[in-house]
Amino acid sequence: MSTLFGESSGAVGGVPYDLFGPAVLAPTAGDESRDGSGGSGGLPRLDAEGLLDGLNPQQRAAVVHIGAPMLVVAGAGSGKTRVLTHRIAYLLAARGVRPGEILAITFTNKAAAEMRERVSALVGPRARAMWVSTFHSACVRILRSEAKRLGFGSSFSIYDAADAQRLITLVTRDLDLDPKRHPARGLAAQISNLKNELIDWEMARDRASSHPERTVAEVYAAYQQRLAQANALDFDDLIMTTVNLLQAFPDVAEHYRRRFRHILVDEYQDTNHAQYVLIRELVGQPAHGAGRAVGTVATGADETAGAGSATAAAGAGAAGAAVAMGESATWPSGAVPPGELCVVGDADQSIYAFRGANIRNIVEFEEDFPAAAVILLEQNYRSTQTILSAANAVIARNNQRKAKRLWSDAGDGEKIVGFVADNEHDEAAFVAEEVDRLTDAGLARPADVAVFYRTNAQSRVFEEIFVRVGLPYRVVGGVRFYERREIRDLLAYLRVLANPADTVNLRRILNVPRRGIGDRAEAALAGFAEAERIGFPAALARVGEVPGLAARSAKAVREFAALLTGLRAVEAQGPVALVEAVLERTGYLAELLAEDTIESQGRVENLQEFVGVVQEFVERNPEGSLAAFLEQVSLVADADQIPTDDGSDGVVTLMTLHSAKGLEFPVVFLTGLEDGVFPHLRTLGDPAQMEEERRLAYVGVTRARARLYLTRSVVRSAWGQPAYNPASRFLGEVPDALIDWRRLAEAAPPPATRTWGSGSAGSSFGSAGLGAAAGGSASARRPLANSPFAGRARPAARAVVELNQGDRVTHDSFGLGVVVAIAGFGDSAEATIDFGAEAGTKRLLLRYAPVEKL
DNA sequence: GATCTCTTACTTTTT
DNA sequence: GTAAGAGATC
Numbered sequence: 001m002s003t004l005f006g007e008s009s010g011a012v013g014g015v016p017y018d019l020f021g022p023a024v025l026a027p028t029a030g031d032e033s034r035d036g037s038g039g040s041g042g043l044p045r046l047d048a049e050g051l052l053d054g055l056n057p058q059q060r061a062a063v064v065h066i067g068a069p070m071l072v073v074a075g076a077g078s079g080k081t082r083v084l085t086h087r088i089a090y091l092l093a094a095r096g097v098r099p100g101e102i103l104a105i106t107f108t109n110k111a112a113a114e115m116r117e118r119v120s121a122l123v124g125p126r127a128r129a130m131w132v133s134t135f136h137s138a139c140v141r142i143l144r145s146e147a148k149r150l151g152f153g154s155s156f157s158i159y160d161a162a163d164a165q166r167l168i169t170l171v172t173r174d175l176d177l178d179p180k181r182h183p184a185r186g187l188a189a190q191i192s193n194l195k196n197e198l199i200d201w202e203m204a205r206d207r208a209s210s211h212p213e214r215t216v217a218e219v220y221a222a223y224q225q226r227l228a229q230a231n232a233l234d235f236d237d238l239i240m241t242t243v244n245l246l247q248a249f250p251d252v253a254e255h256y257r258r259r260f261r262h263i264l265v266d267e268y269q270d271t272n273h274a275q276y277v278l279i280r281e282l283v284g285q286p287a288h289g290a291g292r293a294v295g296t297v298a299t300g301a302d303e304t305a306g307a308g309s310a311t312a313a314a315g316a317g318a319a320g321a322a323v324a325m326g327e328s329a330t331w332p333s334g335a336v337p338p339g340e341l342c343v344v345g346d347a348d349q350s351i352y353a354f355r356g357a358n359i360r361n362i363v364e365f366e367e368d369f370p371a372a373a374v375i376l377l378e379q380n381y382r383s384t385q386t387i388l389s390a391a392n393a394v395i396a397r398n399n400q401r402k403a404k405r406l407w408s409d410a411g412d413g414e415k416i417v418g419f420v421a422d423n424e425h426d427e428a429a430f431v432a433e434e435v436d437r438l439t440d441a442g443l444a445r446p447a448d449v450a451v452f453y454r455t456n457a458q459s460r461v462f463e464e465i466f467v468r469v470g471l472p473y474r475v476v477g478g479v480r481f482y483e484r485r486e487i488r489d490l491l492a493y494l495r496v497l498a499n500p501a502d503t504v505n506l507r508r509i510l511n512v513p514r515r516g517i518g519d520r521a522e523a524a525l526a527g528f529a530e531a532e533r534i535g536f537p538a539a540l541a542r543v544g545e546v547p548g549l550a551a552r553s554a555k556a557v558r559e560f561a562a563l564l565t566g567l568r569a570v571e572a573q574g575p576v577a578l579v580e581a582v583l584e585r586t587g588y589l590a591e592l593l594a595e596d597t598i599e600s601q602g603r604v605e606n607l608q609e610f611v612g613v614v615q616e617f618v619e620r621n622p623e624g625s626l627a628a629f630l631e632q633v634s635l636v637a638d639a640d641q642i643p644t645d646d647g648s649d650g651v652v653t654l655m656t657l658h659s660a661k662g663l664e665f666p667v668v669f670l671t672g673l674e675d676g677v678f679p680h681l682r683t684l685g686d687p688a689q690m691e692e693e694r695r696l697a698y699v700g701v702t703r704a705r706a707r708l709y710l711t712r713s714v715v716r717s718a719w720g721q722p723a724y725n726p727a728s729r730f731l732g733e734v735p736d737a738l739i740d741w742r743r744l745a746e747a748a749p750p751p752a753t754r755t756w757g758s759g760s761a762g763s764s765f766g767s768a769g770l771g772a773a774a775g776g777s778a779s780a781r782r783p784l785a786n787s788p789f790a791g792r793a794r795p796a797a798r799a800v801v802e803l804n805q806g807d808r809v810t811h812d813s814f815g816l817g818v819v820v821a822i823a824g825f826g827d828s829a830e831a832t833i834d835f836g837a838e839a840g841t842k843r844l845l846l847r848y849a850p851v852e853k854l
Numbered sequence: 855g856a857t858c859t860c861t862t863a864c865t866t867t868t869t
Numbered sequence: 870g871t872a873a874g875a876g877a878t879c
Contacts, residue, residue, distance in 0.1 A: 108868040136869045160869080179874095235869050270868075355867055455865055457870090477867095511855095518855050635869065658866050680865055696866080719864075719870075 048094035051086050051122070055079075062342070062375045063087045066095070069283070069341040069369040071268070071362070075406045076391070076702035077382030077664065080344045084264055085115060087342060088130070089122035091262055099129035101261040103282070106134055107270055109635070111662065115266070131260070135275055136235060137635050139242040143233070146245055146252055155627050157232040157499045158634040162483065164188050164223075164234045167504045171222045174530075182215060190216045191223060195236035196272040196356035198243060200224075229535050231501040239274040246281040257284040257336040267662075268345030268365075272356040280368075284338045341369070347402065348395050351658060351696050354689075363402070380406045380702075382664050384413025387704050390734045395698040397733055398691045406702075415740040418731070419711045422746075423722075424458075424672075427713045428465040430743075431669050434709065435471060435652060438667060444707075446472055447650025450665040452657050452700050454678035458671070459654050466652065476655035482633065486592070486603040487610055491633065493582045497567055498626050503536045513591045515560060521553035575614050575626050583607060657700045668704035670697075673712040674725035697730045710734065714745055 052060050059079055062072045063086045074080035088104065091097040104119075106112045112133050120127040131138060140158070147154035159167065168191070169184040194204050194216075201224050204217040227233065233241060246253040263283055265271070271279070343365065350359045366372045380388055388406045395401070417434075421427035431451055438444040451462055459475050466473045481487060489512050492505035511517045528546040529539035539546065543557045563585060570581040583589040589607065592600045617629050653665070657678075672678050678697070683689035701708060710731060715722050727745075 106868085111868080134869065158869095161867085238869080267868085352867075354865080457864085460870090514856080516855075520855080656866065658868085661868085682865065692866095717870090 048090060051090045051093060055082070055086065056377075056379055058375050058377050058379075059083050059086075062377075063090050064094075065342070065373055065375070067340065068371040068373050069365075070343070070373045070375065071365040072342065072344040072375050072377060073362075073402075073404065074344050074346050074377045075380060075404055076346065076349065076699070077380040078377035078406070079381055080266070080346075080377065081115065081118065083377070084266060084342075084344055085118040085122060088119050088262075088264065092123055092126065097262060099123075099126045101259065102130040102132075102264070103138065103260040103262070104130065104132045104264040104266070105138060105279075106132075106266040108662075109134055109137075111266060112137075134635070135278070136238050139238040139278070140631060140635065142242050142256065143238065143245070146249075149249060149252065150241065150245060152228070153231050153499075155231070155499055157230065157495050157502045157505070158238070158631065159227070159232050159234040159504065160634060161188070161235070162488070163232075163504050164192075166508070167226055167230075168219065168223055170504070170507070171219055171226060175218060175222060177215065177219070182219075187216060187219050191220050192234075192236050193356055194220065195234075195240045196274050198240055198274050198277060200240070200244075226503065229501060230503045231499050232504070236274070239272075239278055243274055243278050243281060246278070253281060253284070254336055256282055257339060261339045263339050263341050265341075265343040266345075267349075268343035269347050269350040269359060269362045270345070270352050270357040271361050273358050273361075276358065276361045276368075279341070279343075282339065283341045284336055348398075348404065348695055349661060349699050351661065351692060351699060353692050359400075363400075376404065378404060378406055380408045381410075382705050383408060383702060384410050384706060386412045386415060386738050387701060387706075387708050390416055390708070390738050391698050391701040393735050394694060394701065394730055394733045398694050400688075400691060414707050416734065416738050417707070417709045418739040418741040419709065419743050420727075420741075420745045421711060421713045421743070422715065424461045424713045424716045425465070427671060427711050428461040430711065431462065431671065431709070432465045432469050432471055434669075435667075436469065438707075439649075444667050445649040446652045447645050447648070448666040449669070450653045450655065450660065450663070450667070450703065451669045451671060452655060452660050452703070453672050454657060454680055454696075456656055458677075462654055462671075472649075472651040473654055474651045476653060476659050481606070481609075484603075484606055486588075486606055489588065490579070490582060490607060490610060491630070493567075493586065494579065494626060494630060496564065497571060497578065497582075498630055500537055501535060506537055506540075509586075510560065513586065513588050515587075516556040517553055517560065521549060521557065524549045524553075525557070571626060574618060575624065575629050576611070576618055578626060579611055579614050583611075657696045660703050661699050664703050664705055666705045667707045667709075668700070669709040669711060670700045671711045672716070673710055673728035673731050674716065675728050676723070676725040677716065677718075678728055679730070694730065710739070 052063060055063060056079075059082065062070065062083045065087075072080065072083060074083070084104065088102060091102065092099060104112075104115060106115060116127060116130075116132040119130070119132065131141075133141070143150070143156075144154045147156065165184045165188045168188050169179070172179060172182055172184060172187065194200075199207075201217065201221040204213075204220050208214040208217045227237070246256070260282055263279060265279060343362075345362045347359055347362050350357060350362070353359055361368075366374060383391075383406075385408050388408050392405050419427070419430050421430055435444075435446065435449050438449070439446060453459065453462075456477055463473065463475065465471075482491070489509065492508040492512075495502050495505040496509060507522065510522060524546050525539045525543070526536060527548075528542075529536045532539070532542075534542075540557060540561050543549065543554050543561070546554070549557075567578065567581055567585060570578050589604065592604050592607075613633075614629060617624055617632065621628065657670075675684065679690060679693035683693050712727055712731065713725075715724050717723070
């Protein structure tokens with residue numbers, strides 16, 4: 001059936017389209033007579049007009065738009081989620097679209113959940129029939145149902161970055177590559193980049209023109225072979241394989257095009273090439289941007305379609321009507337007309353280019369889709385004008401961008417507060433004091449406050465101070481639950497049970513817990529598998545034939561195989577029973593319990609928590625299989641712990657700028673504003689990366705609703721030694737009139753100049769300003785003890801803390817802890833300290849460890 | 855095969 | 870300052 005709309009009004013395909021056709025054509029719908037009249041009475045009923053209430057003209061135009069692909073350029077805080085959710089509701093209410101015809105794509109599960117929730121609030125339970133999901137889970141869903149076509153089982157494993165890296169390590173070992181010169185991490189990144197560009201291993205091989213490229217291609221080929229053997233796909237494969245599927249099987253593509261008549265994409269600026277092509281394939285309209293299609297096979301019908309609508313819609317203004325007419329006029333009967341595409345994004349918030357996001361997707365949207373409508377949302381409903389002016393001023397320094405200026409009618413509000421600390425501890429102390437002051441004055445609750453920094457390592461100092469002053473906080477990011485060793489071990493067992501071919505995970509658990517199958521035994525098995533051209537799992541079954549395997553090892557392997565067989569028998573009893581059986585029968589739990597250290601107890605607790613996760617899953621999905629559970633875990637990764645505001649005082653949130661995207665807080669501290677920290681050291685020499693850093697600054701600034709603090713530190717210890725970094729260039733880009741400097745650097749910028757003057761005689765100071773950070777040379781890191789400011793700064797040679805068993809301490813990164821044991825004395829004194837379930841137990845050399853007695 | 859010690863290299867990372 | 874990985878040693 002068709003959701004095309006005819007000339008002006010009337011019913012097409014049984015769906016009534018009245019009223020709305022013409023209105024759409026005016027992108028700026030004039031004045032918004034808020035329709036305060038009685039028109040929208042009944043609440044529960046889906047009221048199309050009511051959905052437009054309270055929207056500004058641009059938002060309204062985006063909600064109501066019909067036909068041609070639409071780009072909504074949504075500046076920070078301009079209500080893009082509102083536009084998306086209202087558009088979806090409006091499609092249902094006004095245009096008779098069925099929920100099942102809607103596919104809404106986001107990048108994070110959190111965003112997907114939020115969108116689903118907000119749509120449900122508007123349209124009720126009907127929302128359940130829609131696909132509101134991440135790119136990856138949408139692809140998994142498609143791949144599982146079409147797995148047969150591609151020749152792999154529908155129970156394929158999903159390898160995350162860590163699994164992928166492990167497998168690449170195995171591959172490089174097989175290929176006899178020097179792991180020093182070819183680190184798995186780098187190879188994994190390169191292969192990932194290729195996949196993001198939809199370059200498969202054969203294409204990579206054919207194009208490789210240099211030795212390093214040939215090496216990557218070789219690894220890539222072997223890696224894909226191993227993945228296939230393991231019946232596994234990595235994250236990037238999920239997208240690329242789906243694209244391949246749609247391109248190779250026109251009937252499959254048509255099936256999904258018929259199904260998804262409306263495709264909405266959030267955070268479009270973060271899409272990579274593969275995701276872009278995926279969207280294009282699903283919409284069914286080939287892009288017109290020249291030379292874009294890498295390995296694209298468009299069907300004949302599509303070509304016709306694209307050309308038809310492009311020509312017809314040449315007049316950009318009247319896009320909607322033109323496309324509609326063009327389509328109905330030129331569409332070959334039986335073919336599926338393109339779906340409606342609505343993408344929302346903000347090029348200024350593109351901060352994932354380093355991971356393959358391609359900013360051109362949004363910048364050149366109009367070239368890709370010549371009939372496209374573009375709507376600009378510039379009114380910001382989040383921040384004060386002061387904050388927006390700062391954001392505008394900073395981002396305006398980027399050359400590669402389209403002009404856009406956020407504005408607000410919320411008034412100027414408070415000035416931005418600037419603060420220069422002598423060292424990072426003072427910077428953190430200032431933040432803590434300020435939060436304290438605001439909360440005491442009733443101006444904010446801890447939950448209203450966020451502290452942002454460039455890198456995770458910077459959270460340490462804040463935690464230390466916050467613990468000391470008793471300010472409740474939560475760090476987002478860092479070591480995640482699902483990345484903990486014991487959790488990954490347990491997951492590896494489950495994955496092997498679900499997918500016996502999963503070699504990477506099988507080899508991970510082969511000797512975990514230790515059962516006497518060491519490296520030699522593993523190598524013998526791998527060699528045998530290679531020689532016999534069978535998979536590693538098959539080699540286990542034929543252990544008797546493996547040459548060079550000690551009798552004792554062979555016995556251990558047999559027992560291991562029997563263990564797995566026994567566990568598979570438990571699978572029918574459900575995931576919970578299975579997980580418990582794994583923990584029991586493998587001896588994993590017993591080993592941890594026997595260890596009986598604080599650390600092992602923490603691990604046991606984590607495993608218990610994991611069992612809880614499984615229980616919860618089963619309660620919610622009574623029919624849920626192990627495979628379904630594993631999929632959820634793979635794709636949800638860490639169901640992020642951004643504190644939700646429940647109305648209580650809550651806690652201060654600490655996170656990196658990257659994690660901050662999409663969030664907002666009444667009070668924001670943007671810290672570490674130093675060249676070399678933010679912008680990061682590695683970006684100083686690269687204009688493109690610098691622009692990305694600036695976008696990151698823009699994201700940070702625009703998270704703030706009412707109060708923004710910009711802080712930096714004159715000296716900061718990096719890698720254990722103090723470094724003097726010049727003020728961040730971003731600070732200088734904020735108009736001074738907007739900033740109320742609470743404290744500035746000492747008049748004579750002493751240590752920095754002196755250090756520089758004495759160190760690098762010939763270097764020009766101008767470039768040295770950057771070099772101060774970039775060089776990381778010894779001269780830049782003179783110990784503070786020599787400086788006149790040593791008293792204020794952190795002591796370079798720390799006095800060894802005297803501790804006794806049972807003392808309570810705080811540690812820069814681990815937080816609160818209790819001393820379990822002490823060994824040695826003087827400079828070699830060593831303490832074993834329990835930092836609780838999160839950090840576990842650590843053995844620290846007190847001479848260096850940043851611990852303080854409480 | 856397990857354990858210890860030493861070296862190394864440290865962005866960001868929605869999935 | 871830390872943690873992971875490699876190499877040496879028990």
